[in-house]
Amino acid sequence: MRRLCSLLIFAAFTAALGAWEDELLTKLEFGFATNVAVEGIERAGEGVRAGVDFSSAGFRGEVTIHQPFDRGEPRVSRLALRHSWTIGEEFSLGLSARHFRQDGAPANVTRHRSQLGAVLAWTRVDGWTPSVAYHRDLRLQADLAEVRLARSLALPNLGAFLEWSVFAGWIDAADARPDAAGAAVSDTFSYYGAEARLPYRVGERTMLVVTGRLSGATGNAAFWSPTGRSGGTRAGVDLSVTFDF
Numbered sequence: 001m002r003r004l005c006s007l008l009i010f011a012a013f014t015a016a017l018g019a020w021e022d023e024l025l026t027k028l029e030f031g032f033a034t035n036v037a038v039e040g041i042e043r044a045g046e047g048v049r050a051g052v053d054f055s056s057a058g059f060r061g062e063v064t065i066h067q068p069f070d071r072g073e074p075r076v077s078r079l080a081l082r083h084s085w086t087i088g089e090e091f092s093l094g095l096s097a098r099h100f101r102q103d104g105a106p107a108n109v110t111r112h113r114s115q116l117g118a119v120l121a122w123t124r125v126d127g128w129t130p131s132v133a134y135h136r137d138l139r140l141q142a143d144l145a146e147v148r149l150a151r152s153l154a155l156p157n158l159g160a161f162l163e164w165s166v167f168a169g170w171i172d173a174a175d176a177r178p179d180a181a182g183a184a185v186s187d188t189f190s191y192y193g194a195e196a197r198l199p200y201r202v203g204e205r206t207m208l209v210v211t212g213r214l215s216g217a218t219g220n221a222a223f224w225s226p227t228g229r230s231g232g233t234r235a236g237v238d239l240s241v242t243f244d245f
Contacts (some may be wrong), residue, residue, distance in 0.1 A: 024055075044073045050064070063080075082119070091120065093120055096115075099115075191218075
């Protein structure tokens with residue numbers, strides 16, 4: 001059943017690409033990151049990252065890969081597909097499918113997961129964009145809920161916009177270690193974070209992007225992090241260049 005769900009997500013992703021062929025907007029990104037965190041927990045340390053982001057007609061897809069310099073840490077990759085609809089003048093609803101991998105993670109760490117969910121956002125709240133999201137993790141048999149507040153601030157002197165957000169989430173997993181032998185292990189924890197992103201255009205199709213991040217989790221078991229660095233609040237910085245097509 002889990003493999004079937006993953007295949008369905010991949011099939012939807014491929015079908016969407018075919019539907020976008022004539023009007024696809026694509027962005028490629030390459031850069032360096034001091035770490036990568038998912039749900040407030042560090043998954044790998046410093047390394048190089050690459051990604052592609054594409055959108056059209058209400059669809060948006062993203063694939064990112066983080067390859068750490070330390071060969072003992074896992075390669076982290078994420079695939080996401082989302083379709084959004086506008087509801088009236090103030091709301092948008094998005095349905096999403098996500099797949100997450102930690103290739104090379106220790107045997108007792110979950111190496112891949114798939115999720116289906118929805119995101120409801122308020123698009124006109126005096127420049128703010130609050131949103132709530134719910135996802136069901138098909139492999140961990142987990143419920144995930146997240147609230148987020150985002151805003152974009154104009155920086156006229158730089159000719160750029162500062163994009164920032166804060167978020168908090170909660171996870172309740174009935175089978176938090178499906179790759180481990182023995183009975184299912186449940187776990188519940190909360191996470192939080194903040195992000196500030198500054199893209200600066202240096203060419204017609206090229207931007208330099210600096211991103212600062214804070215993230216952390218509370219109440220989680222140590223096995224969630226392949227690196228063993230799963231507690232407390234951690235900072236991260238990304239430096240990248242993007243190309244629009």
